[in-house]
Amino acid sequence: MNDDYLALEKFEEINLTDVFFNSLRENYEGFDDWFRQKAASGEMAYVSLSEENKINAFLYLKSEEGIVKDVDPNLKDGKHLKVGTFKINAHLATTSNRFMAIILRTFVEEGFDDVYVTMFSDVKGLPELFRKFGFQKYGTKQNRIGREDVLVRNKDDRGDIYAQFPKFDLNGGKFLLSIKPRFHTRMFPDSKLNTEKSFVREDISPANSVVKSYLTSMSGTPALNHGDKMVIYRTADYGKSAEYSSVVTSVCVIDEVRNINSFTDEEDFMSFAGRGSIFSTDELHAFWKSKQYSQVIRFLYNLPLNKRITRHDLLTEGILRPNRRTQYFGFFKMADEEFKAILRAGKINENFVVNKA
Structure with missing residues (x-):
């Protein structure tokens, strides 16, 4: 196959x-x-x-x-x-x-x-x-x-995150969001790891859609704003050390974040959360009923890093600040210089960055 x-x-x-x-x-x-x-x-x-x-x-x-x-x-x-x-x-x-x-x-x-x-x-x-x-x-x-x-x-830059996709600017906040392996590559197939030999890419919305939706209750996510940048951190494979198995893989741009209680009804929620979602319709229905996850993040999958960056390299090569060793890696805000260091270490083509200052 x-x-x-x-x-x-x-x-x-x-x-x-x-x-x-x-x-x-x-x-x-x-x-x-x-x-x-x-x-x-x-x-x-x-x-x-x-x-x-x-x-x-x-x-x-x-x-x-x-x-x-x-x-x-x-x-x-x-x-x-x-x-x-x-x-x-x-x-x-x-x-x-x-x-x-x-x-x-x-x-x-x-x-x-x-x-x-x-x-x-x-x-x-x-x-x-x-x-x-x-x-x-x-x-x-x-x-x-x-x-x-x-x-x-x-090639003129327009400022609109869709109209200049996959390019992105360096304005706004910079964040890291962790995604579990069982979700990661189905959502970000262009960011597949070389070790994922058995992965088969199918014609499904979460794989193909430029626009992604993700539900979470991680602390801090309500602070995300339109235009913020977010790097995706694939967590460790089961039974493997996070030091070398967890990696930063992708660059994304936030479109909108909504609290699940802001939707007028389930149809409104499904319309927003279902696009490019890794979750099935039945799962989304259950999440709506239970309100298990409070935040719905909609964002663009701009591009994969040309070089995936392990947690070890993030913490030992001066990419992230030294105090990140004790940081919870589920979700956190990065400094501008940390984001730029990730772009350099990930060998991102400079053509994708609108303002390089």
Whole structure:
């Protein structure tokens, strides 16, 4: 069994005759020739296959240099990331969030001047998703069957945590939140540890959603505010020493924190807490009834650290202050210099940080 339902495959290994491509073939003249050219040049795309080996999702990204002349008005001279193909079967809806994370992390990490996508205005759902994450209508592109809208996001910083995702600034509070291993990698699959050989990534909301929700009653969490930064601390595996088994893995940005008693009713609670939640509907229903966890945290999963940092290194390499040895690691506020030290030790690409001062 593959450990991920989505894989980066060569065009030449992808079945062009799959019915998945029929709508693209109808809308884009010369689609088959285009596909074969990509195969001949060794290019790759992200593909999801069903158990019957049928294509369920497809994402192709293309790097372009110079002036983009088939867009009106032209995109000016620069380094452009084009979303060449973005198509998902309806039942894999949460994969759209995963594709967005792939697109935007590539855009930022590889230093593109802008990223753009073309689509017909009557496409359902996708335009709203792209606009939420900072894309704006720029112009149009003529197609055989009509004109497509061109949506563009440039590298300017907007201040909105969604519109500049996965980038983040250094404003606001900095916090550490611990997550147990049984929840961690299902919520943050891009932060999987090398030791988690048996983990299989499925197409489920808590894995794919950029927006996460988590319930807790840990002291201090009500102090979280919109825009605060939070690093995720994966606690030790059962029976192993926390010194080397507990690790910092991820950087997140807080959207909103609500007390469970602030919701008008269970429907209101489920609407807020269910998005990207690791908990099942039945579990959330039970939490609503029992009020077992008082705080509901909604946040963005911006990116994994390139290097996971063990508790040992946090405490012995000058990353955290020396007095943290006796600190409760469930949840606590960090100093700005501690957060910056985590970014350095985690080998985060500076392109992801809006203000580096």
